[in-house]
Amino acid sequence: TEKFLRQTDKLSLAGEMAAGIAHEIRNPLTSLNGFIQLIHEDSSRYHSYTTIMLSELNRINSIVGEFLLLAKPHDTVMKKHAFSTILNDVILLYESECVLKNVVVKTQVEAPHTYICCDANQIKQVLINLLKNALEAMPSGGEIHLNVTQHTKDLTIFIKDTGVGIPSHLLTHIQKPFFTTKPSGTGLGLVVIKNILYQHKGTFEIKSTVGEGTRVSLTIPLWEQEINH
Ligand code: ADP
Ligand code: MG
Numbered sequence: 001t002e003k004f005l006r007q008t009d010k011l012s013l014a015g016e017m018a019a020g021i022a023h024e025i026r027n028p029l030t031s032l033n034g035f036i037q038l039i040h041e042d043s044s045r046y047h048s049y050t051t052i053m054l055s056e057l058n059r060i061n062s063i064v065g066e067f068l069l070l071a072k073p074h075d076t077v078m079k080k081h082a083f084s085t086i087l088n089d090v091i092l093l094y095e096s097e098c099v100l101k102n103v104v105v106k107t108q109v110e111a112p113h114t115y116i117c118c119d120a121n122q123i124k125q126v127l128i129n130l131l132k133n134a135l136e137a138m139p140s141g142g143e144i145h146l147n148v149t150q151h152t153k154d155l156t157i158f159i160k161d162t163g164v165g166i167p168s169h170l171l172t173h174i175q176k177p178f179f180t181t182k183p184s185g186t187g188l189g190l191v192v193i194k195n196i197l198y199q200h201k202g203t204f205e206i207k208s209t210v211g212e213g214t215r216v217s218l219t220i221p222l223w224e225q226e227i228n229h
Contacts, residue, residue, distance in 0.1 A: 017191075020178045021067050024186075028056040059184055066188035069125060070195055076119045080223050083116050083123075083148065083155055084109055090127040091146075094135070102141025103134075111150030115223035122196045123220070129189040130159045130216055136182060137163025137214060154202075154222055160215040166208035174206070 035049045035056075091105060098105055116123075134144050142162035149156045166174060173179050175194060180187035197204050201221050208214040 017067060017070060017177055021063060024063055024178050025060055028059050031056050055184065059186070063186050063188065066186050066192055069192050070188070076122065076199060078117055078119055080115050081118055081120050081123075083114050083220070084112050086118075086120055086123050087127065087146070087148065090124050090131065093128070094131050097135065098144070101135055101138070103138055103144060104142075105144045105146065107146045107148075109146075109148040111148050111155060114148075114150045114155055116155060116200075116220050117223045118200055118220065119196075123200070126193045126196050126218070127159075129193050133189060134159060134161035134163060134214070137161050137165070142213075150222070154219045157218040157220070158215060159218075160213060162213040165210040165212055165214055166206070167210055168208075171206065171208065 032053055035053050039046055039049050087107075087109070091107065094105075131144070138161060145158065145160040147156075147158040147160075170181070175190050176187070177191045178187040194204055197218065197220070203217075203219045205217045206214065207217075
């Protein structure tokens, strides 16, 4: 029954998402349609119009990309992975961007050889979405603190930034599909995270103070030899 319930959960999420995605993609499509008409009438503004058009196309691309991450749960490959390897891969991926944006990443791993049972690409996606949000919350630089601690049954991961923070009245809204406060955001990053953690039987929590920063805590169950072998 648990498996069945999880499947119906996924189906209703997919339905909710499908309705939202149609709406969200229509906005940039309407804007693209408008700019093509303008170029058609006056080709001298070609350059400034195509700049906006490209950014609208990018927006559609990210919405569809993130939607696909939610709609393809069958590709999940659960295996034994060292969490620190996954984390290091993601940190490396964002190293240059952090330097460019004046963001210092401070990592403290109190579980260097801990294994989890996961789909490595999906857990990478979770960390990427969180790092992106942290970077976007610190337009003039700051710090990202990554803390990993091993407990008896799970791994706790804290991702803390010194960014703009989230007003308390928005905390309940930010996890809804398509809710974004960013001009070119998709509002799907946290939905993707929640869905992946649900599939991994993990948890997810956000605490934030405006002007001070945001702390996201995750738990992921440890690899259990007896059960998984
Ligand atoms: P997106 O990043 O595309 O807006 P997300 O689902 O990743 O979508 O995040 C939803 C919203 O939650 C963001 O628009 C932002 O308002 C808020 N948010 C998420 N993470 C942070 C953070 N680290 N600092 C400040 N605000 C955040
Ligand atoms: Mg995001």
